[in-house]
Amino acid sequence: MIEKQRSRKTMASSDVEPALQATPFLPPIRPDAPLLTDDQRMQLARIATRVRVAPREVIYREETQASSVFIIAEGVVKAFKDLPSGRRWVTAFLFPADVFGLAENGRYVRTAQAVTAALLYRFDVNVLIEALKSDGDLQFKFLCKLTHEVREAQRQTILIGRKDAIGKITMFIRQLQREPNGPRDIDLPMTRSDIASYLGLSLESVSRATRALERRGVLCFPNRHMVRIIDQPQFDRIESTL
Amino acid sequence: MIEKQRSRKTMASSDVEPALQATPFLPPIRPDAPLLTDDQRMQLARIATRVRVAPREVIYREETQASSVFIIAEGVVKAFKDLPSGRRWVTAFLFPADVFGLAENGRYVRTAQAVTAALLYRFDVNVLIEALKSDGDLQFKFLCKLTHEVREAQRQTILIGRKDAIGKITMFIRQLQREPNGPRDIDLPMTRSDIASYLGLSLESVSRATRALERRGVLCFPNRHMVRIIDQPQFDRIESTL
DNA sequence: CGGACTATTGAGACTCCTCAACTAACGTGG
DNA sequence: CCACGTTAGTTGAGGAGTCTCAATAGTCCG
Numbered sequence: 346m347i348e349k350q351r352s353r354k355t356m357a358s359s360d361v362e363p364a365l366q367a368t369p370f371l372p373p374i375r376p377d378a379p380l381l382t383d384d385q386r387m388q389l390a391r392i393a394t395r396v397r398v399a400p401r402e403v404i405y406r407e408e409t410q411a412s413s414v415f416i417i418a419e420g421v422v423k424a425f426k427d428l429p430s431g432r433r434w435v436t437a438f439l440f441p442a443d444v445f446g447l448a449e450n451g452r453y454v455r456t457a458q459a460v461t462a463a464l465l466y467r468f469d470v471n472v473l474i475e476a477l478k479s480d481g482d483l484q485f486k487f488l489c490k491l492t493h494e495v496r497e498a499q500r501q502t503i504l505i506g507r508k509d510a511i512g513k514i515t516m517f518i519r520q521l522q523r524e525p526n527g528p529r530d531i532d533l534p535m536t537r538s539d540i541a542s543y544l545g546l547s548l549e550s551v552s553r554a555t556r557a558l559e560r561r562g563v564l565c566f567p568n569r570h571m572v573r574i575i576d577q578p579q580f581d582r583i584e585s586t587l
Numbered sequence: 588m589i590e591k592q593r594s595r596k597t598m599a600s601s602d603v604e605p606a607l608q609a610t611p612f613l614p615p616i617r618p619d620a621p622l623l624t625d626d627q628r629m630q631l632a633r634i635a636t637r638v639r640v641a642p643r644e645v646i647y648r649e650e651t652q653a654s655s656v657f658i659i660a661e662g663v664v665k666a667f668k669d670l671p672s673g674r675r676w677v678t679a680f681l682f683p684a685d686v687f688g689l690a691e692n693g694r695y696v697r698t699a700q701a702v703t704a705a706l707l708y709r710f711d712v713n714v715l716i717e718a719l720k721s722d723g724d725l726q727f728k729f730l731c732k733l734t735h736e737v738r739e740a741q742r743q744t745i746l747i748g749r750k751d752a753i754g755k756i757t758m759f760i761r762q763l764q765r766e767p768n769g770p771r772d773i774d775l776p777m778t779r780s781d782i783a784s785y786l787g788l789s790l791e792s793v794s795r796a797t798r799a800l801e802r803r804g805v806l807c808f809p810n811r812h813m814v815r816i817i818d819q820p821q822f823d824r825i826e827s828t829l
Numbered sequence: 830c831g832g833a834c835t836a837t838t839g840a841g842a843c844t845c846c847t848c849a850a851c852t853a854a855c856g857t858g859g
Numbered sequence: 860c861c862a863c864g865t866t867a868g869t870t871g872a873g874g875a876g877t878c879t880c881a882a883t884a885g886t887c888c889g
Binding site: 750751752788789791792795811 | 876877878879885886
């Protein structure tokens with residue numbers, strides 16, 4: 346399963362150079378504009394270190410000194426905080442072309458851990474900043490990426506804000522589907538517990554909600570790490586019924 | 588009340604030129620570093636239009652063409668979406684030095700409305716972008732501001748994710764307090780309904796929670812738009828008990 | 830001083846959470 | 860290759876908390 350996924354990701358991103366995707370926050374640029382130029386990819390590749398991580402490998406821990414920023418080339422990473430209560434709060438799942446490792450006051454805010462085997466580009470923060478300052482155009486692409494991140498975070502907030510477990514699950518799956526009419530079959534590389542602590546639900550509620558959707562014939566799970574949408578209209582209805 | 592607040596805000600920001608505040612995402616810079624230089628303030632002031640808005644005035648509506656970005660000089664603004672169900676989802680309260688109006692695919696995602704009388708700096712998106720591209724240092728400050736926004740958004744997600752109304756309220760008030768040991772007296776320029784739809788609670792739950800905190804002697808409300816923290820230790824305990 | 834909006838309080842329904850027992854899948858070593 | 864142990868996921872019963880609906884009190888503004 347992981348193998349399959351990795352190969353898919355490899356095809357999607359351009360194999361060697363770092364990728365950055367974001368929709369811009371201004372009208373005149375087309376939706377997929379802020380892709381890096383070849384030159385910029387090369388430049389980033391020069392200052393980056395390629396890092397391979399195994400599933401479950403911790404990339405960095407919260408509270409530790411933050412000296413690197415990462416961009417994902419392949420694989421899936423999760424970011425989480427461990428709360429005093431012992432609970433684990435998953436704040437994000439990160440996919441190829443996502444940036445992570447932005448620190449607060451020089452320290453990482455969350456722990457980053459690989460969900461699947463992953464290939465990362467690692468940047469020294471200071472070197473990256475120099476590169477950004479000297480190439481305004483490149484920096485602008487980071488800016489666009491970050492505005493995109495802001496919106497993503499807000500989308501997640503809407504998701505978390507829903508009270509009904511079934512609605513949360515459908516929104517979550519929709520998020521993984523990426524495009525509005527994406528593939529019917531969707532990978533779920535993370536565990537149910539991960540999903541639960543991402544959605545602010547108990548593991549049991551996730552289980553009950555997924556089974557309910559299955560019973561209703563909205564979707565099915567060929568296996569634990571894959572979901573198939575059977576009845577897209579009903580799925581859409583549930584998702585957008587707030 | 589509004590008058591009082593306005594004068595306070597006027598003193599806080601530097602009266603004429605746009606302000607931008609954000610903590611940087613790298614170690615070597617001190618926490619309050621990315622304040623604008625005088626030159627940069629001047630430059631921004633040159634390309635900005637000062638706009639005064641009255642309480643309740645709509646600054647822009649969701650779905651409309653997005654041609655401007657705003658920075659707040661004085662006052663409070665809320666951003667919200669109207670959901671199909673007729674519900675109103677308040678996604679953010681915006682304060683002096685906050686940036687808003689970042690669009691998605693050329694359209695505003697939410698409606699922005701003044702909560703109090705406010706003074707805004709309005710930038711034409713294209714002009715602003717030119718300014719950013721030609722001044723890498725200025726752009727970098729925007730970058731820092733946006734990373735800060737991302738973290739804020741994530742903080743809000745945590746807030747929304749809490750299930751207990753009392754915890755949400757305390758976190759919300761803490762957020763308004765800004766600094767960990769900020770003033771005991773805090774303005775609440777927005778209505779209870781606004782708070783409710785920001786926190787993902789019903790108006791009634793907000794009311795019950797605030798009264799409960801009052802009854803416990805944790806805080807009191809000299810009037811509707813002001814809260815005073817009485818028992819800070821207990822307040823902190825409730826806030827951080829997740 | 831009235832009218833409209835905002836906020837408080839109560840009663841009952843609903844949903845999710847916790848605890849607990851059970852089943853399924855995985856992978857590790859014999 | 861199979862058996863076993865561990866982890867992941869499912870299902871049930873009871874309890875906690877918020878939501879809704881409805882009625883009441885308070886506040887602001889003309």
